Amino acid sequence: MCFDVDATLVDHEASTRAGLCELLGADEAWAEWCALTDRHYACYLAGEVDFDTMRQQRTRDFFASRGEVLCDSEVGQREERRAAAVRRAWRLFDDALPCLRALRTLGLRLAAITNAAGAHQRAKLAALGLESAFDAVLISGELGVAKPHRAIFRRACRVLGVRPAQAVHVGDRLDTDAEGARDAGLHGVWLDRSGCGALPQGAGISVIRRLAELPALLTRHAR
Ligand SMILES: [Mg+2]
Numbered sequence: 001m002c003f004d005v006d007a008t009l010v011d012h013e014a015s016t017r018a019g020l021c022e023l024l025g026a027d028e029a030w031a032e033w034c035a036l037t038d039r040h041y042a043c044y045l046a047g048e049v050d051f052d053t054m055r056q057q058r059t060r061d062f063f064a065s066r067g068e069v070l071c072d073s074e075v076g077q078r079e080e081r082r083a084a085a086v087r088r089a090w091r092l093f094d095d096a097l098p099c100l101r102a103l104r105t106l107g108l109r110l111a112a113i114t115n116a117a118g119a120h121q122r123a124k125l126a127a128l129g130l131e132s133a134f135d136a137v138l139i140s141g142e143l144g145v146a147k148p149h150r151a152i153f154r155r156a157c158r159v160l161g162v163r164p165a166q167a168v169h170v171g172d173r174l175d176t177d178a179e180g181a182r183d184a185g186l187h188g189v190w191l192d193r194s195g196c197g198a199l200p201q202g203a204g205i206s207v208i209r210r211l212a213e214l215p216a217l218l219t220r221h222a223r
Contacts, residue, residue: 004171005114009096018089019082051117099211111136118142148180178205
């Protein structure tokens, strides 16, 4: 059983909003920040910039779009303050630990598959007490391959000692997680916490609203 981390186990939105509050005194620019993150994160995942450079450039662009042109040292200071506020706000969703424990009880081997920088994501897992929750942790920044590429899903299966057809991956992104896993031969599960998503017909993936639904889904899948 493989898990995405951000917005699946970790309440990524809450910590991101805390970072925006630190910068602005409010999180009013949420949509703007998300759009900027999508653009900058794509450059990071494509290997065009390293993680820290991506974060600096995002913060620089964020303030520039609001009419404030910052020098390098000011960008660095504000990004440092934002990142510290984000770290202080790292939290698991309420259903994360109960789900991980329930799957352990079923005797399943667990992996995390996450698109991020290695040190950043390992610090997060450690801060949240998840260091030893997984049999394998696969981080794109350490492996040089990111979801939705099938290689990272296949690698997780090898490390867990299972065939892709025996493995399930759950994540909050339909494209990166559920469809990526499906295309790699795993069973893809889309965690649609908002319930607002629309699944294309015949997508060949499962949809759940909460992680608490996962044990029952796996029991059905194993039959
Ligand atoms: Mg995610």
